[in-house]
Amino acid sequence: MKKLKIAIQKSGRLSDDSVKLFKACGIKFEVGKSKLMSESKNFPAEFLFLRDDDIPGYVADGVADVGIVGDNVLVEHECHVNRVKSLGFSKCRLSLAVSRDVDYSGVSYFEGKSIATSYPNILGKFLKENGVNAQIHFISGSVEIAPGIGLAEGVCDIVSTGGTLLSNGLKEVEPIFNSEAILIANNSLSKEKLELLDRIVFRMNAVQTADT
Ligand code: PRT
Ligand code: ZN
Structure with missing residues (x-):
């Protein structure tokens, strides 16, 4: 068989x-x-x-x-x-996050900015649906480090408890995909x-x- x-x-x-x-x-x-x-x-x-x-x-x-x-x-x-x-x-979610001290007002914040992620397709679709032009910077891991080293203004990564974002000085601003x-x-x-x-x-x- x-x-x-x-x-x-x-x-x-x-x-x-x-x-x-x-x-x-x-x-x-x-x-x-x-x-x-x-x-x-x-x-x-x-x-x-x-x-x-x-x-x-x-x-x-x-x-x-x-x-x-x-x-x-x-x-x-x-x-x-x-x-x-x-x-x-x-269970987890894919979310956009920015530096803790950013005064975030909505998804248009990302217009003209760069976002580091390992999920360029899902993020690209979300940005398109929301009419936002942002530069997607692909990195395969340790995405949360990007804003701190000046690589990107935002990140789009998997969040579960939120502890990783917190310990890297970031805050979750936009959940874009539940998994x-x-x-x-x-x-x-x-x-x-x-x-x-x-x-x-x-x-x-x-x-x-x-x-x-
Ligand atoms: O080696 P391999 O390629 O097989 O594994 P991997 O390291 O790529 O994946 P792995 O094992 O980390 O995750 C497998 C799957 O688990 C993911 O594709 C998600 O569907 C799911 N999952 C659930 C998660 C998490 N929770 C999670 N917390 N995947 C990753 N994380 C990471 C996230 O990337 C971030 O760095 O954990 C960190 C955030 O966690 P919190 O709890 O601090 O928010
Ligand atoms: Zn993997």
């Missing part, structure tokens, strides 16, 4: 809850620090442990059949995949694989009902 290839984050904010969810569904598999693949012994599934940024592309290309990724990464990468189910964990973990699937799964996915989704729904 064909195995369903399931991509989950190797190590990070999605990893533990992703593993926990499949285990709560009764799917047994090993997770090891150096393991990049793991076959389930009691379900026709094979787990691939990847960086979260690679998951949407791999699922779109069919390298993996299904995966779990943050909606922020999924939308930023603009991959064509099937959004199967919102999972309710790894949580999403179960995604390749758009052209075989009938056999779709049946396996249905079995998993059925179990996930049962687990979530039991939790609430």
Whole structure:
């Protein structure tokens, strides 16, 4: 029988809850620090442990059949995949933030200014929808440092508790995108694989009902 290839984050904010969810569904598999693949012994599934940024592309290309990724990464990468189910964990928001001492009056504050972000697509769409012309400065990490070193006047980054913004002298002024973990699937799964996915989704729904 064909195995369903399931991509989950190797190590990070999605990893533990992703593993926990499949285990709560009764799917047994090993997770090891150096393991990049793991076959389930009691379900026709094979787990691939990847960086979260690679998951949407791999699922779109069919390298993996299904995966779990943050909606922020999924939308930023603009991959064509099937959004199967919102999972309710790894909740966060993508927000615009400025230096604490800025007298912020509204989104037009950003007109003609530069904004550092790892999410140029989502930010670009937001600015366009709001008729704001700003320069987007892409940086791949430690975005919150940008205003302090004179790289940009604002930042657009993931916020959860707000602690990181605070400790970098910034304040959140505009939440632009709400995110949580999403179960995604390749758009052209075989009938056999779709049946396996249905079995998993059925179990996930049962687990979530039991939790609430
Ligand atoms: O190594 P890999 O590429 O796989 O992981 P990663 O480092 O790119 O991602 P990771 O593990 O940090 O996050 C994975 C996903 O978790 C994200 O894409 C979001 O969907 C979700 N998530 C939830 C978060 C946060 N909460 C979060 N707080 N992702 C990042 N953060 C960071 C944020 O970038 C900022 O630096 O945490 C900081 C802010 O947190 P607070 O609590 O101080 O506001
Ligand atoms: Zn990543």
